Amino acid sequence: MHAERVASPKAFDEFVLLSAASGSALRPRLDAAVEPFWQHAERELFLLRDGRRVLGRIGAVVDRAHDAQHGGALGFVAWLETPSDLGCARFLLEAAHSWLRAHGRTRVRGPLHLGLG
Numbered sequence: 001m002h003a004e005r006v007a008s009p010k011a012f013d014e015f016v017l018l019s020a021a022s023g024s025a026l027r028p029r030l031d032a033a034v035e036p037f038w039q040h041a042e043r044e045l046f047l048l049r050d051g052r053r054v055l056g057r058i059g060a061v062v063d064r065a066h067d068a069q070h071g072g073a074l075g076f077v078a079w080l081e082t083p084s085d086l087g088c089a090r091f092l093l094e095a096a097h098s099w100l101r102a103h104g105r106t107r108v109r110g111p112l113h114l115g116l117g
Contacts, residue, residue, distance in 0.1 A: 002091070003047070004046065005045070005046055005095075006047060014054050015057050015079075018081055037063075043061045045057065046060070048088055055088055056088050058079060058081075058096045060075060060076070061076040073107055074108070075105030076108070076112055078111060079113075
């Protein structure tokens with residue numbers, strides 16, 4: 001089992017479609033060309049895999065507008081989907097936290113549902 005960065009269109013589709021309930025609504029919200037939120041924020045998406053099978057997902061978010069208003073150092077995790085397995089959740093959270101630390105975040109809030117817009 002391992003967490004991997006979403007780095008291809010296929011992996012992005014897997015991330016979006018992992019939850020059939022939110023898949024079609026999530027795609028435009030993650031598109032920087034469509035969603036204004038991404039003009040002042042950045043994100044990294046991760047999938048949890050067991051071989052080729054996708055088990056879960058998470059996103060790590062840095063919001064510069066939030067930093068400007070409330071001070072920096074706070075990162076967010078969002079779109080967390082995982083089976084009822086603490087090990088799976090730990091893999092995903094560690095991947096997101098690692099990315100956030102690399103982007104200067106010392107505190108993390110979430111998991112959030114970022115409706116954006």
